[in-house]
Amino acid sequence: MGMQSVCGGAGRWRRAVAWWGAVLVLAHLLNCGSAGLLDTNPGLAYNFYATTCPSAEATVRSITWAQVAGNQALPGQLLRLHFHDCFVKGCDASILLDNAQSEKTAPPNGSLGGYPVIDAIKAQLEKACPGVVSCADIVALAARDAVSYQFKASLWQVETGRRDGPVSLASNTGALPSPSAGFNGLLQSFAAKGLDVNDLVALSGAHTIGKASCSSVTPRLYQGNATSIDPLLDSTYAKTLMNACPNTPASTSTVDLDGATPFKFDGNYYTNLQNKRGVLASDAALTQNAAAATIVNDLTNPIKFYAAFSMSMKKMGRVDVLTLKNGQGKIRTKCNVP
Numbered sequence: 612m613g614m615q616s617v618c619g620g621a622g623r624w625r626r627a628v629a630w631w632g633a634v635l636v637l638a639h640l641l642n643c644g645s646a647g648l649l650d651t652n653p654g655l656a657y658n659f660y661a662t663t664c665p666s667a668e669a670t671v672r673s674i675t676w677a678q679v680a681g682n683q684a685l686p687g688q689l690l691r692l693h694f695h696d697c698f699v700k701g702c703d704a705s706i707l708l709d710n711a712q713s714e715k716t717a718p719p720n721g722s723l724g725g726y727p728v729i730d731a732i733k734a735q736l737e738k739a740c741p742g743v744v745s746c747a748d749i750v751a752l753a754a755r756d757a758v759s760y761q762f763k764a765s766l767w768q769v770e771t772g773r774r775d776g777p778v779s780l781a782s783n784t785g786a787l788p789s790p791s792a793g794f795n796g797l798l799q800s801f802a803a804k805g806l807d808v809n810d811l812v813a814l815s816g817a818h819t820i821g822k823a824s825c826s827s828v829t830p831r832l833y834q835g836n837a838t839s840i841d842p843l844l845d846s847t848y849a850k851t852l853m854n855a856c857p858n859t860p861a862s863t864s865t866v867d868l869d870g871a872t873p874f875k876f877d878g879n880y881y882t883n884l885q886n887k888r889g890v891l892a893s894d895a896a897l898t899q900n901a902a903a904a905t906i907v908n909d910l911t912n913p914i915k916f917y918a919a920f921s922m923s924m925k926k927m928g929r930v931d932v933l934t935l936k937n938g939q940g941k942i943r944t945k946c947n948v949p
């Protein structure tokens with residue numbers, strides 16, 4: 612079963628669950644109407660593997676869905692993996708490499724997960740079409756499909772044709788935004804990747820699923836080692852977070868990034884932000900800039916969120932890609948070995 616063209620897959624939509632189906636169709640109509648943004652395509656294409664490995668996208672989806680069915684932490688992990696790949700030397704699967712001092716060894720990447728899913732997909736695709744499908748594309752497709760499991764339909768389209776890069780260095784991970792960054796710092800990190808405030812706010816909506824380690828949250832709860840709480844955090848919610856995350860540096864606990872609907876990719880994140888229930892300081896920072904706060908308000912509407920998220924994911928998926936067009940990169944045989 613091949614992946615459907617989201618702008619054209621009428622049969623697929625008929626089979627979709629009624630409410631989600633309607634929401635997704637509307638989101639895609641909005642999204643497909645903005646195809647002009649694809650003009651800067653550096654050599655990616657939809658269904659890049661249609662002739663060279665026709666089973667590629669179906670294989671990614673079936674393995675991802677099977678894994679997600681047994682592990683509800685995976686959508687968050689795989690989505691974040693794609694983000695951390697793209698922001699460091701572009702979407703080139705550098706995050707997967709296992710050399711000394713690789714990106715994986717850097718603190719911001721310590722809590723990443725989902726690698727075994729990528730390896731399982733790669734192993735299967737190497738059997739079906741040796742040396743054809745890049746690890747970078749598998750990461751991008753698996754992120755999409757992990758989220759799509761909830762809807763049984765793709766929320767965004769993924770361009771493919773990325774190639775894999777040979778370099779992975781922890782010292783490059785400074786490109787990742789910090790959870791303690793203020794609005795300007797976040798915007799700068801995104802601008803360095805060609806992304807704007809719309810992308811920043813839309814992509815932060817990924818925090819509508821997944822978890823954060825207590826160490827990412829406690830600086831807001833116990834400021835200056837005392838119990839003074841970040842004023843941008845609702846005090847009742849702060850107590851909930853404090854119960855989950857006591858003031859002990861060794862705590863290995865986690866909290867949900869969306870305390871209300873932690874496993875639903877529903878954009879409830881934005882309502883949380885408006886209620887001072889964003890978990891990270893970087894989430895709360897989006898309410899501290901007038902333009903961003905307006906976008907936050909817009910994206911409380913799930914249809915607008917899905918459309919905006921889809922569009923920004925396409926942009927993020929193009930960041931500094933290596934392609935046949937620019938003559939860079941290669942197809943790895945094993946994703947962790949250059």
Ligand code: HEM
Nearest residue numbers: 687688691694722788789790814817821822823824827893
């Ligand atoms: C705006 C800047 C961002 C910052 C500062 C940030 C920071 C973080 C931090 C600190 C965590 C928790 C990690 C931990 O404590 O273990 C996290 C989790 C997560 N982030 Fe972000 N993030 C940002 C943007 C994004 C974007 C653009 C995406 C994807 C499009 C994303 C997807 C996720 C997901 C899905 C999780 C949950 C991971 C899991 O459950 O394992 N984040 N982020």
